[in-house]
Amino acid sequence: MHVRTRKLVFGGLMLAVTMLCLYLGKVIESNTLFLLAAASYFVGIVYRETGAKMAVAFYISALLLGFFLTPDKFYLLSYGAMGLYILFNEWVYFKIRKQEHIRSRAAAFWIVKYIAFNVLYIPGIYFFQRLLFGKMLPLWMFLCVLAMGQVAFFLYDRAYEYVQGNLWNKVRNYR
Numbered sequence: 001m002h003v004r005t006r007k008l009v010f011g012g013l014m015l016a017v018t019m020l021c022l023y024l025g026k027v028i029e030s031n032t033l034f035l036l037a038a039a040s041y042f043v044g045i046v047y048r049e050t051g052a053k054m055a056v057a058f059y060i061s062a063l064l065l066g067f068f069l070t071p072d073k074f075y076l077l078s079y080g081a082m083g084l085y086i087l088f089n090e091w092v093y094f095k096i097r098k099q100e101h102i103r104s105r106a107a108a109f110w111i112v113k114y115i116a117f118n119v120l121y122i123p124g125i126y127f128f129q130r131l132l133f134g135k136m137l138p139l140w141m142f143l144c145v146l147a148m149g150q151v152a153f154f155l156y157d158r159a160y161e162y163v164q165g166n167l168w169n170k171v172r173n174y175r
Contacts, residue, residue, distance in 0.1 A: 007050040011058050018042045022070050040082035047090040117153045
């Protein structure tokens with residue numbers, strides 16, 4: 001099979017699994033966050049396996065197809081933010097890895113990731129408080145939500161690194 005065709009087929013299969021995760025995440029309410037995170041991880045898998053252009057096409061396709069297939073559009077908005085973060089994460093990873101003048105690449109990578117997350121998270125929480133919580137939050141509660149978001153981000157990012165570093169490497173060796 002031609003290399004480009006193989007990448008297209010791989011992207012299509014990953015898109016099908018992503019749509020399944022998005023749909024099941026809304027149907028099985030107890031696993032919503034798990035399946036939403038799993039669906040967004042496929043953006044990174046496609047990025048590493050096929051490259052940046054195919055990953056962007058995959059991400060846009062997932063958003064468009066998800067718009068028609070998922071019953072909850074707010075859920076799709078969450079997937080969109082998580083998938084955008086994963087795209088940015090992978091792009092930054094490969095850019096920083098090439099920079100030889102950076103002394104501590106791991107620290108630089110973490111700093112850029114936290115800045116990127118907070119650029120998405122803080123305005124989202126601040127401007128959409130009424131939509132998310134039904135009212136404007138008092139300052140102490142807003143700060144608690146921000147702190148919990150940092151912890152959730154850390155767990156989400158560590159889980160993504162585990163999936164990419166351990167689980168996906170095991171799966172891809174069976175192909």
